[in-house]
Amino acid sequence: MSTNKQTNDSQRGFTLVETLMAIVIMAGGLLALATAFAQGMIIMSTSHYHQMAKEKASEAIESVFTSRDTITISWDEIRNVDDGGVFLNGEQPLKESGDDGLVNTIDDEDIESITLPGPDNQMGTSDDVMETMSQFTREIAIEDIGANGVSLRRIVVTIRYQVGHLNREYQLTSYISPYA
Numbered sequence: 385m386s387t388n389k390q391t392n393d394s395q396r397g398f399t400l401v402e403t404l405m406a407i408v409i410m411a412g413g414l415l416a417l418a419t420a421f422a423q424g425m426i427i428m429s430t431s432h433y434h435q436m437a438k439e440k441a442s443e444a445i446e447s448v449f450t451s452r453d454t455i456t457i458s459w460d461e462i463r464n465v466d467d468g469g470v471f472l473n474g475e476q477p478l479k480e481s482g483d484d485g486l487v488n489t490i491d492d493e494d495i496e497s498i499t500l501p502g503p504d505n506q507m508g509t510s511d512d513v514m515e516t517m518s519q520f521t522r523e524i525a526i527e528d529i530g531a532n533g534v535s536l537r538r539i540v541v542t543i544r545y546q547v548g549h550l551n552r553e554y555q556l557t558s559y560i561s562p563y564a
Contacts, residue, residue: 480496500512
């Protein structure tokens with residue numbers, strides 16, 4: 385008895401080269417996915433510091449507007465020290481405001497601190513942790529931009545902070561006029 389064996393070319397399968405190329409393409413896709421996941425984790429782990437930076441920048445801007453509205457300081461004093469104003473030049477540690485209620489002035493007090501929940505993750509319990517905000521700095525830059533008799537100033541508040549080995553920055557810009 386003899387058997388005739390017939391081969392069908394349409395069912396040959398994949399070659400080794402095709403299989404290796406598919407593995408390389410899939411590995412590249414998985415690597416890109418892992419990178420995106422790692423970046424997302426980094427952003428999530430620093431988001432509460434970013435939120436604190438936003439709040440501290442807003443607080444600085446609001447204190448300037450409040451001081452103008454309550455006439456705590458004069459319009460001429462809403463400048464940096466080099467220009468005859470009360471706001472210190474350059475980066476300053478994130479300190480609590482002094483008697484004038486303004487941050488980044490000469491009468492500022494100690495470095496701000498924040499209370500965080502302890503191991504039980506509940507605020508107001510005996511295991512809460514007090515942490516100084518020493519990794520934060522604040523810079524307030526005030527610049528005259530008025531032209532043609534218009535009195536206007538630009539206030540740029542920059543908060544810089546470090547989380548691990550990452551240096552981050554948040555900047556808030558606002559404009560102020562002498563009129564409340």
